[in-house]
Amino acid sequence: MRVLLVNPSGLMYSRIFLRLEPLGLELVAEAVRRAGHDVVLLDLQTHEHGDYFRLLESWKPEAVGFSLNYLANVPEVIDLAKATRLRLPGCLVFVGGHSASFTVREILEHAGGAIDCVVRGEGEDTAPRLLEAAAEDRAGLHALAGVSTRAGDGPAPALRAGLDDLSPARELLARRRRYFIGVLDPCASVEFTRGCPWDCAFCSGWTFYGRSYRKVSPERAAEDLASVREPGVFIVDDVAFVDADHGYAIGELVERRGIRKQYYLETRADVLLRNQEIFRYWKRLGLRYMFVGLEAIDDADLRAFRKRTTLAKSLEALQVARSIGLTVAVNVIADPSWDEQRFAAVREWATSVPEIVHLTVATPYPGTETWHTEARGLTTRDYRLFDVQHAVLPTRMPLARFYEELVRTQQVLNRKHLGWAALRATLGIAARHLAHGQTNFVRMLWKFDRVYDPALLLRDHGRACPYAMGLPPHAPTSKIAPEQLYVHRPAAPDGRTPDHGRPHAP
Known part of the structure; x- marks a missing residue:
């Protein structure tokens, strides 16, 4: 089957600070290719809608899958799906990704039949099964685990048992030199771990994975890094180096193989404080830049966000990063209740520290x-x-x-x-x-x-x-109840993933 996988346009902040390769879609593309399909990958961060429509006309894919990780891209994806249906009425059109998994019913309703199904949760296993089933009977797709159609929802998707057999189809992505983050230009993306063990109230990362946390083996992580051609690498883990031993094991293989890159990663202040030496070690390996989700500059807001840390620890972590010699960017969440005095206080603080301070x-x-x-x-x-x-x-x-x-x-x-x-x-x-x-x-x-x-x-x-x-x-x-938010259900004591009847997304 000819399968076109599409990543939507970039968001507002990506027009300045970064443009990241769609690593998740590259992983799905490789899984689909291994299943015997002919795959083309198009990223609308680096291409125009006209390129997409010309590809539809010239290649005539039999299936089109859209990645929908960001809520702000929903209208774009729905409009593209409707246009695809008009041009290729028999084409299988499906959507997957982080935000799609939480807005299943809305997407299907908005699309009005233009989208055949939504893939919930991780797509590397579900997408190949979906394509195989669609070739036989599209009417029964809603029976598949992790798949939803207007006829209903399949059982909850299961988490993959391991991550080592996954690899991204990077060579399918054109215009790779356009991906960057800050001074890392060009920049590729790699994954050492997947998921987050914390439960911040404003975040859906942990609810997507059912608060699970899985690691790529050090050998597989080093192999992936060795295959990257770009001099810059963004480590996409939600929280880097939670497990310091895992970080050391990867680093030792990076040293042994003589891999030389410059790295950017994200972590938590408390993880940086607890595991300082692993960050110092990776500084020697090429770590240059770090993002820390500070989120607030007072303890009351930190408690409200359920960050499970204090301002004193956050500021101490910034001092540690400075002592290591890392360039640090931090985020502060601006609440709509703020007044002029509150903004002024944040400006004063942002001016007084050397870190890059950004507001969301x-x-x-x-x-x-x-x-x-x-x-x-x-x-x-x-x-x-x-x-x-x-x-x-x-x-x-x-x-x-x-x-x-x-x-x-x-x-x-x-x-x-x-x-x-x-x-x-x-x-x-x-x-x-x-x-x-x-x-x-x-x-x-x-x-x-x-x-x-x-x-x-x-x-x-x-x-x-x-x-x-x-x-x-x-x-x-x-x-x-947190379990009402999970896309992936935590495994039961017998190892099975229970299906509690996934509630429809609002």
Whole structure:
């Protein structure tokens, strides 16, 4: 079967700071290819919609699968699915990915028959089974584990027993030189672990995987790194080096094989404090940049987010990172209830520390506890605004004023780390990139004001809403059972994955 797998366009922040290869879709592509299908992979971060439609016309795929990891991409994917159905009426059209798994019923309803099914959870095993079943009987797809159609939902998807037999089909992805994160230009992505053992109230990572945590073997991780051609590598783990021994085992193989890369990773402040030596070790191997989800600069907000750490520990972790010699970016979540004084306090703090401080806006997402417990009510149901850059909850200040303060605070990042200040600090790096024809990093230095504009943010709220997001099927509650949020069910004592009757996504 001719199978076209498509990654949608990038979001607002990706227009400046990063553009990452769609590693998850590459893993699915390889699994589908191993099952005997002819696979083409198209990334709309680096291509245009016109490229997609020309491919439909010239190649005429028998199946098209869309990756839908971000809620803001829902309208784009639905519109592309409808256009695909008009052009290729007999084509199997399916959608999978993180956000798709939490909005199954909405997607199928919005599509009006243009989407045959939604794949819930991990796609490497489900996608090949889906294609095999679709070749025989499309009417019965909803009986498959992890598959939903308008006729119903199959049993809950099972977690893969291991990750070592997975490999990404990187060679199927064109324009690889366009992927970057900060100064790592170009940059590939690798996976050492999958899942997160923590349960932050604002996050759906742990609910997607049923709070599981699995590791790629050190041998497989090193083999994958050795196959990467790009000089930069982003380690996509939700929390890097939770298991320090695992990190050391991979590092020793990296040393033994003489793999030389520069690395960017994400971790938690408490993990950095607990496992300082593994980060120092990887600094010697090429670790240069780290993202730490600080989220708040006071203990009250940290408790509200259920970060299970304190501000003192977070600040101590930043000091440790500085002592190691790492460039650190941190995130602070701006709550819609903030006033001018609160923004001013954050600006003062962001100016006083050497770290790259970025702000995102508190956003309840399907699949998170805050989606069910947030009592203030949404001010919009436009998927496109659910990108952690727009306010979708009532703001204490007038919305226009909130955006002015938000962007004014984000400008601290611009003044400290972008534009001429960044070019002076990274002149050698920028020159090397340009000498090799890499312009992603240099171009990003002057994009901030064109993307982060209070008037543009406000104007987005005035657009017609093509598809209205559904709401939780109950009134806001102070508590919800975590198992009601899981896409993948934790294994029972006998090793089986129980099917508790997956609730429809709101």
